[in-house]
Amino acid sequence: MKISFDFKKMVQRAQTLAIALGLAIVASAGSHPAYAEQKKIEFSKAGKFKVDGVKVDTSAAFKIDPAVQAKSMADIPAIIALAKIDCDPVDAYLMGPTEFAKDDGTKVKGQLYEVACKTGPGFIITSISPTEVGQAFTCSLAAKLQATRPDSILCVLPENKPHYAWLTAIVQPYLPGCQISDARVIGSTSTEPLIDRYEVGCGAQAGGIIDYAQLGAKAPTEFKSCLVVDGTSSACQFTTKEQTMAVLKPVATTADKDCQVNNVRFVGVNKENDGMFYEFGCTNKPGFIALTKLDNTFERSITCASAAGLGGCKFTDAGVAAADANGTYSALLGKAGFPCTVTDYNVVGTQEQTKRDYVEFKCKEQPWGLIGFVPQPGSTAGVRVNDCFIDQTSRKNCTFVTETQLRAQIDKLIKVAQPGKDCDVSDVRYIGESDGIEGAVIVEIACSNKRGYIAIIAPNRNSIADSTPCKIAKSHNDPVQCTIAGNGTYSSAD
Structure with a gap:
């Protein structure tokens, strides 16, 4: 939403002010508005005012004439209905006559009223005729304009004082x-x-x-x-920043009771538009990002290590956040049965339904990498990770272990499984996990001499549990067939 913060539009909305400035002087002097049009109102470039040649004291108290007030209350429902303003008037007062130029330059005269509403802002409006009104402007706008034009009109009804009472x-x-x-x-x-x-x-x-x-x-x-x-x-x-921090400290305490909050900032709105992300800095430890509902109740927290999609943390050093995350991830993976002293990681994305991050890990204990879902703080979901061989069957998000490295391992294994077949691997199709051997991966292997195989790589990735030449798989009508172009067309005559 674009907000205009200069006075241009607001002055346009308050186009009756130019002449109404003088009416404010009449009212503040305690004059009966019904007599205002009989008085001569003079304006100088310096913004000084005279009524019938007499300098007016603008600090004088405004006095309400009950008769004018009663007549104004009788007049105002039709005026605000014509202006299509949603207001249940509780008070109104005819401030006097005014004159202003319309957009087309035509000068029109009217009567200026102040209105106080049961709910919503009080305002000033000009009645031009029984069928026409001028643009209304709020008492708060009048107060803003007076900050730069000290002699300008202000709302005076008790219900509209101060201007922000509503x-x-x-x-x-x-x-x-x-x-x-x-x-x-x-x-x-x-x-x-x-x-x-x-x-x-x-x-x-x-x-x-x-x-x-x-x-x-x-x-x-x-x-x-x-x-x-x-x-x-x-x-x-x-x-102040301290006052705002005080409001959100309960959120930080719920997310991490040990955090000694020293800073907080707004990060953004979640994609469902029903919550806010805030980053908290902690004096004594790495900070974090918390998601709250619109009423500031805590939903969940996100470590700085997992906050790349939110633009990252600004109060926690990236190196500190990474070191903290390495330790946290190492413990989490180890507890789930995947020994891994994490030395690097890459957050690929987040599964919002389960509040888990999809993360790739690098560690010496897992030469073929680890990648998969790990729960964020507060999530009740479990760890589900695989190595990069299985990742190649679906997402193909591994970066620490490349497809070239995986292919080199398969080349090594097929030479052991099919000795003397001169298979230099030229291509690999990763088909999926094996139903018969837990953790095993089914692949199609293409050799540069056009030999080809359907193979099952053992769970330890150090051997091939089974390999079937493409020709035999085809002749036996096996459920898994070779599909790489030209694969299995080897002939001894070639």
């Missing part, structure tokens, strides 16, 4: 107990979904970001942690 109810599902200490509108989208983005501060506790539908628009309300927008133009100003 946000208290909105943030409670996301920030329980939040007593808003400050809030600001950051920017607005110009394409669907049409939202205004607010930052909310909660005093001593962490605040966050609220995306809320623009006036007259339909869009879901969404909350974002300050970590999610850290380093962007939406970065939080009211929440």
